[in-house]
Amino acid sequence: MFDFQNVIDTVHHNLKDEVFRGLVANYIPELANIDVQHFGIHLRLLDGQTFATGDWNKKFSIQSISKVLTLAMALPMYPENLWQRVDVEPSGNPFNHLSLLELENGIPRNPLINAGALVIADILVSLLENPKEEFLNYVRNVVDDHSIDFNLKVAESERLTGYNNYAAANLLKAYGNLKNDVDDVLDFYFHQCAIEMTCEQLSKAFVMFANHGTCCLKTNQLSPSQAKRINAIMLTCGFYDEAGEFAFEVGLPGKSGVGGGIVAVLPNHFTISVWSPGLNMKGNSLLGMQALEQFTSMTKLSIF
Numbered sequence: 001m002f003d004f005q006n007v008i009d010t011v012h013h014n015l016k017d018e019v020f021r022g023l024v025a026n027y028i029p030e031l032a033n034i035d036v037q038h039f040g041i042h043l044r045l046l047d048g049q050t051f052a053t054g055d056w057n058k059k060f061s062i063q064s065i066s067k068v069l070t071l072a073m074a075l076p077m078y079p080e081n082l083w084q085r086v087d088v089e090p091s092g093n094p095f096n097h098l099s100l101l102e103l104e105n106g107i108p109r110n111p112l113i114n115a116g117a118l119v120i121a122d123i124l125v126s127l128l129e130n131p132k133e134e135f136l137n138y139v140r141n142v143v144d145d146h147s148i149d150f151n152l153k154v155a156e157s158e159r160l161t162g163y164n165n166y167a168a169a170n171l172l173k174a175y176g177n178l179k180n181d182v183d184d185v186l187d188f189y190f191h192q193c194a195i196e197m198t199c200e201q202l203s204k205a206f207v208m209f210a211n212h213g214t215c216c217l218k219t220n221q222l223s224p225s226q227a228k229r230i231n232a233i234m235l236t237c238g239f240y241d242e243a244g245e246f247a248f249e250v251g252l253p254g255k256s257g258v259g260g261g262i263v264a265v266l267p268n269h270f271t272i273s274v275w276s277p278g279l280n281m282k283g284n285s286l287l288g289m290q291a292l293e294q295f296t297s298m299t300k301l302s303i304f
């Protein structure tokens, strides 16, 4: 058995004084003022043991990490074949690129790029009576923590500046792959991205992917096959045009967000969350990727 506390403390120690930490996302103005020095790690084993270091208990904006959770909520509920509306191929493009969407007739490459997540948001807006509240409750139930909430300032800040997402939603609508009003879908999407969590809460939220779909939800759990498929999508698409690099360096299914969070899972073993708000050129947490590379190299625990 590893001394996991020692491993994550070592990783934290190795990186905490790093001078080049990347840049915080500033295209959402409300995220621009986050202190780039934050750095936390939280590891949760499937037997419930937890290990944490640094700023593991500070809330941050989960942003694109929410896309995995909307997919997990939508998949067991959707009565038709969801994969007819969104594909499962890596895009090799940044998260907000639109060119493939037009080339491929409004079918987004995967549910983790913005256009794909907007289709999933549209599905939830169709299926739920009060989409924002019900999705927030789903997340609270998955984590078993009702203190989790939206940061309304972040949602509003993105609404005021989200021209690219407006473009994506309008393009999807033009191709008939958005059933609801563009503004309603975007309102839901900006709120899902504006959920705040700590590393500890995020590690708990992703237990279902490490545990073949089983978590503390009473209804609407993923089947083992659905959990397997979401892990495959995280591995191939979770880091956009850096998905290959993440698999190469870290070797785990995972998801990043422009708030600087990354969560990764090793099925049957653990979930691990890292937060460092400075991003690399591809929009993924710079120290977060390095920390996870060090963790899987030191422990030799990866899917490879």
Ligand code: DON
Binding pocket: 062, 063, 064, 065, 095, 096, 114, 158, 165, 193, 256, 257, 258, 259, 283, 284
């Ligand atoms: O739609 C956006 O641009 C943001 N709300 C989320 C983007 C994001 O987190 C990309 N991840 N690295």
